[in-house]
Amino acid sequence: MTNTALVAAAASLGMAALVAGCASHGPTPAPAPTQSQAQAPAPEALCNAQPAQAAVGQNSTASVVESARARSGARMVRILRPGQMVTKEFDTQRLNLEVDANGRILAVRCG
Template sequence: MKKALIVAFVLTAFAVAACAPVAPLPGVPTGECSAKGLGDMVGRYATPSLVNRAKRRAGASVARILRPGQVVTMEYLNGRLNVNVDEKNRVKSFTCG
């Protein structure tokens, strides 16, 4: 009986420990996108390097370029940066989702 109680206690402790949140590593995108502070990139050409810099600065895990008239999916992804460009591939705005 005593042995069963100890086993139950140990298993419960492991289950509780497995549910504990893990802090993100420093410098790694958290997947929580914030387009604030990207205004200095508006008006520039949406090159791969600019999009990657914007993605890192926004904390996004993924980025996509949205062109005028392009058909896009409407699902909301918290960690996605949307780069809205004009016909000449210049950045008009950044949004998250």
Template sequence: MRLPILTSFATTAALLVSACGSSPATGQAADPAPVSSRCNAAPAQFAVGRNADAALENEARTRAGAKAVRVLRPNQVVTMEFNAERLNLTVDDAGRVTRVSCG
């Protein structure tokens, strides 16, 4: 009684595993290399001394080539994980950018 169930299970598992290992057909090009969205803070340094608002955040993010931007306010709790695609704008109590960095 158990043998047909185990055989069926083994066959299903083998089919699932083999489906995961497929490769492109001969003659097809592999996926192109992904476009880098790594942040470069240097072009966004223009923001230092300016008030952080949505327009400034967007322009700084675009110039830095970052996918995301976050504004870091004084005494704000933030995550410390590094994200090479994120631009950080550190602001003072008045909302003026004091530092531009990636991560």
């Protein structure tokens, strides 16, 4: 074997070793949850409009709206006024209060 052939063979082996060192050895394991993640509170209950039906017929004052939200177990509340454009996505944590032009609550539903 000539010196040139020997050098080429050694270079090929060296490159193969470098490429093998860069290869992945499988997925990296997920880190263990921290104490705060392990003790995260359970998600809130889903909205239930039935207990909030008492708000129908009342004016949509801040206290009435908050009371309806709390009774339903919803995380948030949205007031829907006549002709108002609204998004159509369904949110299981949202209470919708449909009101008339005077702010009187006409309907209570989740979503």
